[in-house]
Amino acid sequence: MIRLPQAGGGVREYHPRAEPLALAAGGPFTSRTVFSAAHVVADPYADTTPDAPAAVDWDATLAFRRHLWSHGLGVAEAMDTAQRGMGLDWAGAAELIRRSAAEAKAVGGTIACGVGTDQLTAGSRADLTEIRAAYEEQLAVVEESGAQAILMASRALAAGAKGPEDYAEIYGHLLRQASEPVILHWLGPMFDPALAGYWGSADLDTATDTFLDVIKAHPDKVDGIKVSLLDAGREVALRRRLPEGVRCYTGDDFHYPELIAGEEPAAGGRFSHALLGIFDPLGPLAAEAVRVLDTGDRDGFRTLLDPTVELSRHLFQAPTRFYKTGVVLLAWLAGHQDHFTMVGGLQSARSLPHLARAYELADGLGLFPDPALAESRMRSLLTVYGVPR
Template sequence: MQIRLPHADGGLADYVLKAQPIAPQGPTVKFNRTVYAAAHVVIDPVATADPWDASPVVDWESTLAFRAHLFKLGFKVAEAMDTAQRGMGVDWPVARDLIRYSARHAQSVGGEIACGVGTDQLTPGPDVTLADVEAAYREQLQVAEDEAVKVILMASRALARCATSTNDYVAVYRRLLRDVSQPVVLHWLGDMFDPALKGYWGASSLPRAIDAVAELIAENASKVDGIKVSLLDPKWELALREKLPPGVKMYTGDDFNYAELIAGDEAGYSHGLLGIFDPIAPVASVALGALAAGNTFLYREILDPTVALSREIFRAPTRHYKAGVVFLAWLNGHQDHFSMAGGLQSARGVLHYSKLFELADACGVLSDPELAVLRMRRFLAVAGGITS
C-alpha cells in the first residue's frame, strides 16, 4: 500500500506504508499509573456557519463516542481542557455544556473524567481584578461540582494579566482550595502552549516559580490530588516532582518526554495527563498495559516510537497542536470531516499533515490504513491540489 506525498523540496515521492496498527488484543490491562487523555471536540461543520466569529455547534454524538473509545482503552478523560480548544475556538458556554454532557455520559458508561475549570468567561484587561478572577473560577467550579466530577484548576489568562506578584497567585489559589469539596488537579501550562500565560506564578525564574508552587501544595496537600506540568522540559517537572508531599501526584503534561517520565526510575515516576494520548490512545494503551505487567522494555519499545509523532504535532507554534490531534481523529475514522472550532484546521500546512501521516503509520497509530490512505488522498487533493 502506498501514497504519493509532498515534501519540503516541492516534489512528490511515493511513501510505502508499514500498515501495522497497534491496538489491544483482548481485555485492556489495568494501568499502574493514573492516566488521563485530554480529549478533543468534534464540531458540526455544516451547522457552524461562521467558525471565526461564533461559537461552534458541537457534534455531541461523535464527541461522546470518542470519549467512550478512550474509556474502553483504559483511559480516564481530561475534559474541557486546552486540547478541547478552550480559549481557541471553544468558549465558556460551549465548555460548560461539554462538562455537563460528558460527566453524565461518563457516569452512564462507567468512565471517569476530570474537568477543566478556568476563567475564560473573562476577557483579560486592565479593569479585571483578582476578585473578578476568583469569582470566575468559582462560577465554573460550581458547574463541575454540581456534576460531582474531579476538577482541574486550569491556568488563567486573566490571572496572569492582573496578578502583580507570586503572592497574588497564591492568595487566589489558597482561597479556592480552601472551599473545594474534593482534591483537585492544579494545572501549569507553559507559554509555549499559550503565550498569554508567560510568567505564570509571578516569579522571575522557573526555579522560584517551582518553589512557590511546591509551598502552595505543601500547605494545601489534603486539597490537591496532583499537578499537571506542561513545560516541555523534563528537568523542571522532575525538580517539582521531588518537592511534592507524599500522596500528591505529578501528572506529566510533557508531550515531548512522556515515555521516559511515566516509566520513571529509582527516584520515582510521573502519572499522565496528556493531549497526545488522544490520537495515540490504542498504542499507548498497549504500552501502558506492558508497563503495568512489569515489562518496561516492551513499554518503551511500543511507546518510544510515538514520541517523534508527538514532537511534530506539538512543534512550535505549540498552541496549534490541536490541529494534528483532530487530523488523526479524522484519518482514523472517529469523525467524518476535518473541520475544527474556529476553523483552526488552517493553523498548519499541508507538509505538516503529510509528515504526520508518515509518522503515524511508522508507530502504528493509523488504525485502519486503507481508510487513512483514502482520506489522505482526498485531503491532498482539496488542500494541496495534489491528485497524482
C-alpha cells in the same frame, strides 16, 4: 503508493502499511493513573465564523470519549486539547463538561474537567475579586457534574496578578473551597503565550517555589499537579519536592515515556502519572504500553512507547499551541469522525507538509484501524490542495 508533499518543496512517494497494530480494549490500569486530554468534534454543517460560538457535533464528541474509556484511559475534559480558549468558549465548555460527565457516569469512565476563568472578557484587565468569582463559577459546574476538577492556569490571573502573593491568595481560596482534591495545572507559555510569568515570576525556579508553597499549604486538597513545561529535568526535580501523596501528572508531550516509566528503584523509583494531549491520537497504543508497565516491565513499556515520540514532537512543534490541528487530522484519518473541520476554523493552522508528515508517522506506527480508509482520506485532502496523484 501515495505522493506526499515535503517541507522543503516537492513531493515524494510513500507506501502506506497494509495492517494496523492489533490493540484490544481493556480495563483500568494498576500502576499509573492516565488521562487523555480529548479533542472536540466540530459540526461541519453549522453556518459559523471563526469568532462565533463553537458548533459541536455532540454525538461524535461523546463517541470519541467512549473510545478512550474503552481502552481504560481517563478523559481530561475541556482542556486546551478541546480548544479551550482557541475556539471553545466557556458556554461551550460548560455544556461539554455536563455532557461528558453524564456519559462518564453512564459507562463507568474516569473524568476530570478543566476549571478556568475564560468567561471573563478577553483583553480587559480583571481584578482579583472578578478572577476568583470566575474560577468559583466554573468549579461549581465541574463539581455539580460529579467530575474531578483541574484548576487550569488563568490568562486573566497572569495579566492581573501583581506578584506571587496574588497567586497564593486565589489558589488558596479555591483549594479551601474545593469539596474534593483537585489537580493543579501549570501550562507553559509554549502552549499559551498569555501565561508567561505564571506564579508571579518569569524565573522558573522562583515560580516553582511559589507553586510548591501553594501545594504545601493545602496538601490534602491537591490530588496532583499537571506540569506542561516540556522540560523533563525540571519535572523530575519538581516531583521529588512534592509532599507525600501528591501526584505528578506529566503533561510533557516530548518526554512522556521516560517520565511515566520513572526512575530505577535504586534511584528512588519516583515516576509521573499522565495527563497528555498526545494520548488522544495514541490512546489504544498508550493503553497497551501502560498495561505492559502494570506487569513491572519498564523496558517493554518503553519499547512500545518510545517510537511514538517522533510523532508527538512533530505534532507539538512550535508554535506548540496549534498541535490540536494534527490531533484532529489523525482522528479523521482513523475514522473517529467524518470530516477534517475544527471549531474556529483551526484546521487551517498547520501547513500541508506538516499534515502529510503527521499522516506518514502515524501510519508507520500502525495507529489507523483501517489503513486503506486513512489513505483514501489523505488522498482526498491532497486533492483539495492540488497535489498531483
